[in-house]
Structure formats: C-alpha cells, structure tokens
Amino acid sequence: MKALVYHGPGRRSWEDVPDPAVKSPDDAVVRVDCVTICGTDLHILKGDVATAEPGRVLGHEAVGTVEEVGSNVRTVAPGDRVLVSCISACGRCRYCREARYGQCLGGGGWILGHRIDGTQAERVRVPFADTSAYKLPADVSDEDAVLLADILPTSYEVGVLAAGVRPGDTVVVVGAGPVGLAAILTARLFSPAHVIAVDPAPGRRQAAAAVGADVLLDPDDDVLARVRDLTDGLGADVAVEAVGIPATFESCVELVRPGGHVANVGVHGSPATLHLETAWIRDLTITTGLVDTATTPVLLRMLAAGQLGVTGLVTHRFGLDEMQDAYDVFSRPADTGVLKVALFRGA
Ligand SMILES: NC(=O)c1ccc[n+]([C@@H]2O[C@H](COP(=O)([O-])OP(=O)(O)OC[C@H]3O[C@@H](n4cnc5c(N)ncnc54)[C@H](O)[C@@H]3O)[C@@H](O)[C@H]2O)c1
Numbered sequence: 400m401k402a403l404v405y406h407g408p409g410r411r412s413w414e415d416v417p418d419p420a421v422k423s424p425d426d427a428v429v430r431v432d433c434v435t436i437c438g439t440d441l442h443i444l445k446g447d448v449a450t451a452e453p454g455r456v457l458g459h460e461a462v463g464t465v466e467e468v469g470s471n472v473r474t475v476a477p478g479d480r481v482l483v484s485c486i487s488a489c490g491r492c493r494y495c496r497e498a499r500y501g502q503c504l505g506g507g508g509w510i511l512g513h514r515i516d517g518t519q520a521e522r523v524r525v526p527f528a529d530t531s532a533y534k535l536p537a538d539v540s541d542e543d544a545v546l547l548a549d550i551l552p553t554s555y556e557v558g559v560l561a562a563g564v565r566p567g568d569t570v571v572v573v574g575a576g577p578v579g580l581a582a583i584l585t586a587r588l589f590s591p592a593h594v595i596a597v598d599p600a601p602g603r604r605q606a607a608a609a610v611g612a613d614v615l616l617d618p619d620d621d622v623l624a625r626v627r628d629l630t631d632g633l634g635a636d637v638a639v640e641a642v643g644i645p646a647t648f649e650s651c652v653e654l655v656r657p658g659g660h661v662a663n664v665g666v667h668g669s670p671a672t673l674h675l676e677t678a679w680i681r682d683l684t685i686t687t688g689l690v691d692t693a694t695t696p697v698l699l700r701m702l703a704a705g706q707l708g709v710t711g712l713v714t715h716r717f718g719l720d721e722m723q724d725a726y727d728v729f730s731r732p733a734d735t736g737v738l739k740v741a742l743f744r745g746a
Pocket residue numbers: 437438439442549550553557573574575576577578579597598599600603618641642643646647663664665666667688689690
C-alpha cells in the first residue's frame with residue numbers, strides 16, 4: 400500500500416510500504432477513507448518530536464472501514480465505518496480506568512503516527528480497537544467526523560472543560576488555528592458572554608468570527624485593555640492558550656481576572672516564564688494537558704444531532720494520493736488560507 404513516511408527532519412515521501420496486519424488479538428485493520436493532517440505532524444517533520452523515528456508512517460486522525468479484527472475485538476467488526484482517534488486506550492490501566500486515556504500506561508496514549516505507524520496511508524493497524532475506534536452514525540459525514548479524531552476533543556477537553564467555562568463567562572482564546580477555532584466553537588456550547596479571539600492573521604480572525612467569536616483582536620492591539628473594558632476592569636474568566644510559544648502563555652496569565660483560569664493547550668518547545676511575583680496573589684488556576692478523547696462519544700452525538708457547527712473548518716480537499724500536495728498547502732497557511740485539509744480514498 401501507499402503511505403506518507405517520515406524520513407527525518409524535512410523529509411517525507413508518499414511511498415510503498417507493507418500492508419498492516421492484525422498483530423495482537425485486540426487489533427483492527429482499518430481501510431482509510433478520509434484522513435487529515437495536524438500541526439503536530441508538521442512539528443514531527445521539523446524534528447521537534449524526538450520519539451517519532453524516521454521510517455514512521457505519520458497521521459493520527461482518520462475515518463475508515465474495518466477490514467479485519469483480532470480474536471478479542473468485540474465492539475467493531477469488518478464492514479463497520481469507524482473514527483480512528485488520535486489517542487489509543489488499553490482500557491485496563493489506572494489512567495484508562497479514570498478515562499484519562501492520553502496518559503495510558505498499557506501501551507496506548509498518543510501512539511498512532513508517533514510510536515507506531517499512523518493513518519496517512521491506505522490502511523492502518525488500530526491497537527485496542529474496542530476502546531480506540533468509534534462506530535460512526537450513518538448521518539455523520541467522513542469529513543465532519545475526522546475533525547473529532549483530535550482537534551475537537553483537544554480543544555473541548557484541554558481548553559473548555561479544563562477551564563470550567565460557565566454561562567456568562569468572558570473567554571479569551573489566544574491563537575485561532577484549527578485548535579483555537581475548535582475551542583471557540585466548544586466554548587460557545589456554554590453560552591459565554593464574550594469569546595475574544597486573538598490572532599495576527601486576518602484570515603484566522605475571520606474564521607474565528609465564523610465559529611462564534613464576537614471580539615477579534617490582533618496581538619499588537621492593546622489586548623489587555625480591550626479585555627478589561629469588557630469585564631469591568633477585571634480580566635477574562637478564562638484564557639485558552641492555543642499557540643504554544645512563551646509570549647502567548649505569559650499573555651494568557653496576564654489576561655485572566657483574579658480567580659480566573661488559564662488552560663494551556665499549545666505544545667511548547669521552550670520554557671515560558673510564570674511571573675509568580677505578580678501571579679501568586681491572584682488565585683489563578685493553570686492547567687495543561689494532553690487530550691484524552693474521553694468526550695468523543697458526546698461530541699459524536701452532538702455532531703449527529705446537528706449541534707456542533709464544524710462546517711467551514713475543512714478548507715481544502717484532496718485525493719489520498721495527493722498527500723504531498725496536501726502537506727504543501729497545509730504547511731503554508733498564510734499563502735493558502737488553509738484551516739484543515741481532508742483527503743479522501745479514490746472511488
Ligand atoms: N494539548 C494537546 O493535546 C494538543 C493537541 C493538538 C494540538 N496541540 C497544539 O495546539 C496548538 C495549536 O494547534 P493548531 O493546529 O491550531 O496550530 P496553528 O499553528 O495552525 O495555529 C496557531 C495560531 O496561532 C497564531 N499565532 C501565532 N502567534 C500568535 C500570537 N503571538 N498571538 C496570537 N496568536 C498567534 C497563528 O497565526 C495561528 O493561527 C499547537 O501548539 C499544537 O501543537 C495540542
């Protein structure tokens with residue numbers, strides 16, 4: 400079969416690799432019908448993720464059709480249309496028993512397209528299929544469903560739920576890439592008073608407005624003053640960091656009110672400063688996290704019921720064999736206006 404293989408920093412190719420097979424009784428082999436690319440794949444390609452070794456098939460988000468299952472698999476069967484989640488769960492370890500699948504100790508966690516071969520291929524082996532693949536309702540499209548493999552649960556869990564967004568809150572989302580946009584979308588589920596999006600790219604601010612941000616700011620604006628204007632001088636109830644650089648984390652800490660919550664979603668490659676000399680007295684809560692995907696079933700139900708407005712997040716569509724073109728477009732958002740790409744298996 401064909402797959403997108405990482406060959407070390409800056410090097411990827413769409414090439415022939417052996418077909419995956421069931422290796423453990425808990426595995427399923429899934430034919431990939433729709434797949435996307437994540438910012439994290441670009442991090443791997445830059446060489447930022449040392450645990451992803453050359454030779455790895457990338458990708459941790461897909462919708463597909465089960466072709467084969469191991470002898471222990473009970474909940475999915477050949478022919479089923481499934482969501483392949485970015486997080487695999489052994490279902491048995493201490494963290495899995497608490498639905499904290501991202502921290503799985505039994506061989507799961509973020510493994511697809513990282514420690515084992517991933518979804519940017521014609522087929523993928525899905526370990527722990529019972530607890531890591533989700534049967535899809537017929538009325539959910541492949542393109543909408545694939546957004547629930549990573550960005551929707553990430554923003555919802557690590558951003559909105561971790562921060563405890565409540566009705567009437569003022570929520571600042573710093574960074575309006577796919578993850579920030581999904582945070583805006585899912586913050587809206589709680590009827591906040593304001594959702595303020597901060598991003599330097601005008602196209603991203605426009606996209607933020609389309610998913611429900613009512614105040615759009617450039618980081619060069621006086622963001623703190625604008626947030627205080629909207630909150631009786633106090634600051635935001637919640638700030639979601641969705642960029643992954645020191646400046647945006649530090650800005651989030653400054654933007655929340657005393658008693659407020661900073662939810663860090665961004666993946667950081669260098670240390671950021673926590674100004675405890677001013678923060679210690681402000682009753683702040685700061686959370687970090689890797690997505691668990693424990694909310695995937697809930698998000699799927701909302702999607703099926705038409706209660707999750709994901710339309711517009713996929714901006715560019717390709718055939719699976721146009722993988723390299725899709726990477727080229729996805730890695731140049733300023734030129735291409737891309738948010739998420741979707742690649743589909745040929746008829
Ligand atoms: N915690 C998790 O489990 C998890 C999962 C997936 C992705 N992530 C991380 O979330 C982050 C966002 O992902 P994405 O795919 O949306 O990335 P992205 O690169 O597409 O988006 C980042 C956005 O931040 C904006 N930005 C840059 N500098 C800024 C600044 N100073 N102020 C405000 N905005 C600024 C960019 O214009 C861009 O729109 C990344 O760090 C990614 O690795 C975390």
